[in-house]
Amino acid sequence: MHISAILKDKGDVVHSTSPDQSLQGVVDTLLGLRISSLVVLSPTGELLGIVTERDIVRTLKSSPDTWMTVRVEEVMTRELYVAGPDDSLGTVIREMRERHIRHLPVIVDGKLAGVLSIRDLIASSMTELERHNDMLKRYINDWPQDGPGQ
Template structure:
Protein backbone atom coordinates (compact mmCIF):
# COMPACT_ATOMS: atom_id res chain seq x y z
CA UNK A 1 0.00 0.00 0.00
CA UNK A 2 1.15 3.53 -0.75
CA UNK A 3 1.13 6.60 1.48
CA UNK A 4 -1.35 8.17 -0.96
CA UNK A 5 -3.88 5.39 -0.32
CA UNK A 6 -3.66 5.64 3.46
CA UNK A 7 -3.92 9.42 3.34
CA UNK A 8 -7.06 9.11 1.21
CA UNK A 9 -8.55 6.69 3.77
CA UNK A 10 -7.79 8.81 6.81
CA UNK A 11 -8.42 12.19 5.22
CA UNK A 12 -6.14 15.11 4.57
CA UNK A 13 -7.18 17.42 7.38
CA UNK A 14 -4.12 19.40 8.41
CA UNK A 15 -3.96 20.98 11.86
CA UNK A 16 -1.53 23.87 11.73
CA UNK A 17 -0.48 27.13 13.33
CA UNK A 18 2.01 29.88 12.59
CA UNK A 19 5.46 29.90 14.15
CA UNK A 20 4.61 33.33 15.57
CA UNK A 21 1.86 31.89 17.74
CA UNK A 22 2.70 31.14 21.35
CA UNK A 23 3.46 27.80 22.91
CA UNK A 24 0.40 28.35 25.12
CA UNK A 25 -1.78 28.68 22.00
CA UNK A 26 -0.23 25.55 20.53
CA UNK A 27 -0.85 23.55 23.70
CA UNK A 28 -4.44 24.81 23.78
CA UNK A 29 -4.92 23.73 20.16
CA UNK A 30 -3.43 20.28 20.82
CA UNK A 31 -5.70 19.84 23.82
CA UNK A 32 -8.91 21.14 22.25
CA UNK A 33 -8.46 19.10 19.07
CA UNK A 34 -7.25 16.04 20.97
CA UNK A 35 -4.21 15.71 18.71
CA UNK A 36 -0.53 15.23 19.41
CA UNK A 37 1.08 17.33 16.67
CA UNK A 38 0.64 20.60 14.81
CA UNK A 39 2.34 21.50 11.58
CA UNK A 40 3.92 24.94 11.55
CA UNK A 41 3.15 26.82 8.35
CA UNK A 42 4.28 30.18 7.04
CA UNK A 43 2.46 31.30 3.87
CA UNK A 44 1.32 27.69 3.38
CA UNK A 45 4.94 26.50 3.48
CA UNK A 46 5.94 23.84 5.97
CA UNK A 47 8.39 25.29 8.50
CA UNK A 48 8.33 22.70 11.26
CA UNK A 49 6.27 20.55 13.57
CA UNK A 50 5.24 21.04 17.19
CA UNK A 51 4.48 17.88 19.15
CA UNK A 52 3.86 16.74 22.70
CA UNK A 53 7.60 16.08 22.92
CA UNK A 54 8.26 19.75 22.13
CA UNK A 55 6.04 20.73 25.06
CA UNK A 56 8.29 18.68 27.34
CA UNK A 57 11.42 20.20 25.82
CA UNK A 58 9.95 23.64 26.34
CA UNK A 59 9.48 23.05 30.07
CA UNK A 60 13.18 22.21 30.35
CA UNK A 61 14.47 24.95 28.03
CA UNK A 62 12.27 27.71 29.53
CA UNK A 63 11.53 26.54 33.09
CA UNK A 64 10.49 29.92 34.50
CA UNK A 65 8.87 31.54 31.48
CA UNK A 66 5.22 31.97 30.66
CA UNK A 67 4.35 29.78 27.65
CA UNK A 68 2.18 32.64 26.34
CA UNK A 69 5.39 34.64 25.80
CA UNK A 70 7.30 31.95 23.89
CA UNK A 71 6.77 31.70 20.12
CA UNK A 72 6.38 28.18 18.77
CA UNK A 73 9.22 28.84 16.29
CA UNK A 74 11.64 28.84 19.26
CA UNK A 75 10.81 25.25 20.26
CA UNK A 76 9.38 23.52 17.17
CA UNK A 77 11.26 20.75 15.41
CA UNK A 78 12.67 22.02 12.12
CA UNK A 79 14.75 19.08 10.88
CA UNK A 80 11.84 17.35 9.24
CA UNK A 81 11.70 13.94 7.69
CA UNK A 82 8.87 13.73 5.18
CA UNK A 83 7.08 11.09 3.14
CA UNK A 84 5.90 11.41 -0.42
CA UNK A 85 2.58 10.20 -1.78
CA UNK A 86 4.23 7.40 -3.77
CA UNK A 87 6.18 5.96 -0.83
CA UNK A 88 5.39 2.42 0.35
CA UNK A 89 3.86 2.21 3.83
CA UNK A 90 6.34 -0.44 5.00
CA UNK A 91 9.29 1.79 4.09
CA UNK A 92 7.57 4.78 5.68
CA UNK A 93 6.98 2.92 8.93
CA UNK A 94 10.57 1.69 8.96
CA UNK A 95 11.82 5.25 8.42
CA UNK A 96 9.71 6.53 11.32
CA UNK A 97 10.96 3.79 13.64
CA UNK A 98 14.60 4.38 12.71
CA UNK A 99 14.27 8.15 13.17
CA UNK A 100 12.28 7.71 16.42
CA UNK A 101 9.48 9.98 15.23
CA UNK A 102 5.74 9.59 15.61
CA UNK A 103 4.51 12.11 13.03
CA UNK A 104 5.40 12.43 9.38
CA UNK A 105 4.37 15.25 7.05
CA UNK A 106 3.41 14.06 3.57
CA UNK A 107 4.39 16.14 0.56
CA UNK A 108 3.83 15.98 -3.18
CA UNK A 109 6.12 18.02 -5.42
CA UNK A 110 6.95 20.27 -2.48
CA UNK A 111 3.31 20.81 -1.47
CA UNK A 112 2.05 19.70 1.92
CA UNK A 113 -0.61 17.01 1.50
CA UNK A 114 -1.21 15.76 5.03
CA UNK A 115 0.24 14.27 8.18
CA UNK A 116 0.58 10.62 9.14
CA UNK A 117 1.15 9.32 12.63
CA UNK A 118 2.71 6.04 13.63
CA UNK A 119 -0.77 5.16 14.94
CA UNK A 120 -2.21 5.61 11.43
CA UNK A 121 0.34 3.15 10.06
CA UNK A 122 -0.12 0.61 12.85
CA UNK A 123 -3.90 0.72 12.42
CA UNK A 124 -3.47 0.01 8.70
CA UNK A 125 -1.17 -2.93 9.43
CA UNK A 126 -3.75 -4.34 11.87
CA UNK A 127 -6.53 -3.91 9.27
CA UNK A 128 -4.41 -5.73 6.68
CA UNK A 129 -3.61 -8.61 9.03
CA UNK A 130 -7.25 -8.88 10.10
CA UNK A 131 -8.38 -8.97 6.47
CA UNK A 132 -5.88 -11.76 5.71
CA UNK A 133 -7.07 -13.81 8.68
CA UNK A 134 -10.66 -13.65 7.43
CA UNK A 135 -9.80 -15.11 4.02
Protein backbone atom coordinates in the same frame (compact mmCIF):
# COMPACT_ATOMS: atom_id res chain seq x y z
CA MET B 1 0.13 -0.45 0.56
CA HIS B 2 1.15 3.07 -0.32
CA ILE B 3 0.91 6.23 1.74
CA SER B 4 -1.56 7.73 -0.75
CA ALA B 5 -4.14 5.06 0.15
CA ILE B 6 -3.74 5.70 3.88
CA LEU B 7 -4.00 9.45 3.41
CA LYS B 8 -7.12 8.97 1.28
CA ASP B 9 -8.75 6.96 4.09
CA LYS B 10 -7.75 9.45 6.77
CA GLY B 11 -8.58 12.59 4.87
CA ASP B 12 -6.67 15.78 4.24
CA VAL B 13 -7.49 17.77 7.38
CA VAL B 14 -4.26 19.33 8.63
CA HIS B 15 -4.04 21.23 11.90
CA SER B 16 -1.36 23.87 11.84
CA THR B 17 0.13 26.85 13.59
CA SER B 18 2.36 29.75 12.70
CA PRO B 19 5.99 30.16 13.77
CA ASP B 20 5.15 33.23 15.85
CA GLN B 21 2.43 31.50 17.91
CA SER B 22 3.15 31.16 21.64
CA LEU B 23 3.44 27.72 23.20
CA GLN B 24 0.44 28.60 25.37
CA GLY B 25 -1.58 28.99 22.17
CA VAL B 26 -0.25 25.68 20.88
CA VAL B 27 -1.15 23.90 24.13
CA ASP B 28 -4.67 25.34 23.98
CA THR B 29 -5.06 24.12 20.40
CA LEU B 30 -3.63 20.66 21.12
CA LEU B 31 -5.92 20.19 24.11
CA GLY B 32 -8.94 21.54 22.27
CA LEU B 33 -8.43 19.22 19.30
CA ARG B 34 -7.16 16.28 21.39
CA ILE B 35 -4.08 15.89 19.21
CA SER B 36 -0.35 15.86 19.96
CA SER B 37 1.29 17.90 17.20
CA LEU B 38 0.80 20.79 14.82
CA VAL B 39 2.61 21.42 11.59
CA VAL B 40 4.15 24.86 11.35
CA LEU B 41 3.29 26.74 8.18
CA SER B 42 4.44 30.05 6.75
CA PRO B 43 1.80 32.62 5.76
CA THR B 44 2.02 31.24 2.21
CA GLY B 45 1.43 27.65 3.38
CA GLU B 46 5.03 26.46 3.15
CA LEU B 47 5.89 23.65 5.58
CA LEU B 48 8.45 25.03 8.03
CA GLY B 49 8.43 22.40 10.74
CA ILE B 50 6.41 20.64 13.38
CA VAL B 51 5.78 21.32 17.05
CA THR B 52 4.92 18.38 19.30
CA GLU B 53 4.18 17.60 22.90
CA ARG B 54 7.83 16.59 23.27
CA ASP B 55 8.96 20.06 22.20
CA ILE B 56 6.66 21.59 24.80
CA VAL B 57 7.88 19.28 27.58
CA ARG B 58 11.53 20.09 26.76
CA THR B 59 10.68 23.79 26.95
CA LEU B 60 8.87 23.31 30.26
CA LYS B 61 12.04 21.73 31.64
CA SER B 62 14.39 24.43 30.35
CA SER B 63 12.10 27.46 30.87
CA PRO B 64 9.59 26.58 33.59
CA ASP B 65 8.65 30.19 34.32
CA THR B 66 8.44 31.52 30.75
CA TRP B 67 7.43 28.53 28.59
CA MET B 68 4.00 30.01 27.83
CA THR B 69 5.48 32.96 25.93
CA VAL B 70 8.13 31.01 24.02
CA ARG B 71 7.38 31.17 20.30
CA VAL B 72 6.93 28.06 18.19
CA GLU B 73 9.85 28.97 15.91
CA GLU B 74 12.19 28.74 18.91
CA VAL B 75 11.38 25.10 19.69
CA MET B 76 9.88 23.50 16.58
CA THR B 77 11.57 20.67 14.74
CA ARG B 78 12.81 21.99 11.40
CA GLU B 79 14.55 18.93 9.98
CA LEU B 80 11.58 16.84 8.95
CA TYR B 81 11.28 13.40 7.52
CA VAL B 82 8.41 13.58 5.05
CA ALA B 83 6.68 10.95 2.96
CA GLY B 84 5.47 10.99 -0.60
CA PRO B 85 2.30 9.37 -1.91
CA ASP B 86 4.17 6.44 -3.48
CA ASP B 87 6.18 5.54 -0.37
CA SER B 88 5.33 2.13 1.03
CA LEU B 89 3.79 1.61 4.44
CA GLY B 90 6.64 -0.68 5.53
CA THR B 91 9.36 1.76 4.54
CA VAL B 92 7.68 4.67 6.29
CA ILE B 93 7.05 2.74 9.52
CA ARG B 94 10.67 1.58 9.56
CA GLU B 95 11.95 5.13 9.06
CA MET B 96 9.66 6.53 11.74
CA ARG B 97 10.80 3.85 14.18
CA GLU B 98 14.49 4.43 13.45
CA ARG B 99 14.12 8.23 13.65
CA HIS B 100 11.91 8.11 16.78
CA ILE B 101 9.15 10.21 15.24
CA ARG B 102 5.41 9.89 15.63
CA HIS B 103 4.05 12.38 13.08
CA LEU B 104 4.67 12.35 9.36
CA PRO B 105 3.90 15.17 6.94
CA VAL B 106 2.96 13.89 3.48
CA ILE B 107 4.04 15.99 0.51
CA VAL B 108 2.29 15.68 -2.85
CA ASP B 109 3.49 17.76 -5.80
CA GLY B 110 5.58 19.92 -3.46
CA LYS B 111 2.66 20.77 -1.17
CA LEU B 112 1.56 19.51 2.22
CA ALA B 113 -1.25 17.02 1.60
CA GLY B 114 -1.75 15.70 5.11
CA VAL B 115 -0.16 14.42 8.28
CA LEU B 116 -0.15 10.80 9.37
CA SER B 117 0.55 9.61 12.88
CA ILE B 118 2.23 6.37 13.83
CA ARG B 119 -1.22 5.34 15.09
CA ASP B 120 -2.66 5.83 11.59
CA LEU B 121 0.12 3.73 10.09
CA ILE B 122 -0.20 0.92 12.64
CA ALA B 123 -3.97 0.79 12.07
CA SER B 124 -3.40 0.55 8.31
CA SER B 125 -0.75 -2.09 8.83
CA MET B 126 -3.12 -4.16 10.97
CA THR B 127 -5.88 -3.85 8.36
CA GLU B 128 -3.45 -4.97 5.67
CA LEU B 129 -2.29 -7.96 7.76
CA GLU B 130 -5.89 -8.98 8.45
CA ARG B 131 -6.66 -8.80 4.73
CA HIS B 132 -3.64 -10.99 3.90
CA ASN B 133 -4.60 -13.43 6.65
CA ASP B 134 -8.13 -13.73 5.25
CA MET B 135 -6.77 -14.32 1.75
CA LEU B 136 -4.47 -17.08 3.01
CA LYS B 137 -7.30 -18.76 4.91
CA ARG B 138 -9.48 -18.73 1.80
CA TYR B 139 -6.61 -20.12 -0.27
CA ILE B 140 -6.07 -22.96 2.20
CA ASN B 141 -9.81 -23.70 2.46
CA ASP B 142 -10.13 -23.79 -1.33
CA TRP B 143 -7.15 -26.15 -1.73
CA PRO B 144 -8.23 -29.36 -3.50
CA GLN B 145 -8.81 -32.14 -0.93
CA ASP B 146 -8.38 -35.10 -3.27
CA GLY B 147 -4.87 -34.59 -4.52
CA PRO B 148 -2.30 -37.29 -5.40
CA GLY B 149 -1.73 -40.00 -2.83
CA GLN B 150 -5.17 -39.71 -1.23
